[in-house]
Amino acid sequence: MTRSLFRALAAPLALLAAWAASSAPASAAPCASNCLQPGDHRIAIWSGGLLRSFLVHVPESYTGRDDVPLLLDLHGFSSYAADERQWSGQLRESDRRGFIAVWPEGMALSWNAYGCCFLGNALLVDDVAFLRSVIVEMKRRTHIDDDRVYVTGISNGGGMAQRMACEAADVVTAVVSISFPLNSDQCRPARPVSVTAIAATDDGTINYYGNSPVWPLPATLLGVPLGIQGARESLAAWKRLDGCSDELTRIQLKDDVRVEEYRDCRGGTRAGLVTIVGGTHVLYSGYVGLGYSGDYVAPIDVAEYMWTTVFDR
């Protein structure tokens, strides 16, 4: 049934993919080498035969002389780069802390990230290659500290951030995933990489305790698992992958925010889980979007948190 469904959808989906690709701005690169100026930019590149693009914010403090950190901030499913830029808080943190922020555009509002999401996973879009290219392009255009390349994202973007930890650890230093676990048993990072997940117990989209594929979807679709790993199992997986000791640091940050972190891991890395008791799927305060009216206030500012406790520690 699944196969016939995809046959029926193949033509319109291909058209949709082509349209989405063609709708990306085809602006010329703003500069060729070490010349990106403070301000906001959109850069388009070819990756895997597709025209892809990403937004860039270079803070005013950037001089072009010193290496600065680079952050890739990945939007969720049905969202897009400008939406993530508006709500994630990383634009503000970029100006405050002096790192260069990048918001890549997923293919047809999705990323191909360990079980999620359509259309990216169905078309087997090579988003790892795309994001690797983004890092290369940014290193070419700006002075980036090789040891401070970070990836974060929410929901499907969080899953893609986890995938980058698995498949691009050679160029990524640390990852913070919001509302998406590892969700794979095939993760083989090239070197230990710090991974922190932020998850809410009342997340009705990606269940904190894990869940099965939405009925009647199969367990795998085109080789991609559709079930979701629990947040605690995901932390346990990163403990194993990073070779952490059994020593677990526990912090009750607020009544409804608890932190569990392995700090004794190979290569000085850490594996952590920030649990927000209650909460919701999109943990950006005031977020307005599909199913969100803007009245949710998160107990922590996730952008500020990840910089103070993970990236800038």
Place this chain on the structure above:
Amino acid sequence: MTARRVRQAALLLWALLAGCDDGPDADPASHPAVVIHAVSQAERKASQPAHVPAPPAPLTPENRPPLTEMAPQKPFTDPPLPPELLDDGDLIPLPSPPRRQ
């Protein structure tokens, strides 16, 4: 402008999917997958020459298993959680996982 077009594309995509399958019906008597699963099992077992167990009783709204048990599971199994992750320590305990209906 691009964002609006992309959003419209997403809505179109959902509309396409919804047209093919709009998910499980709230009425328990109208779950076709229950029937499909049962027929598939019965046909496979009927082709075996011996030791054919009795076919399962027809599924009704009263005796069908919960949907969550019929749904396919994540295709890999996590090892048991390490002891320290089963212990709240000094932390305020987590709420219980939602009960499988």
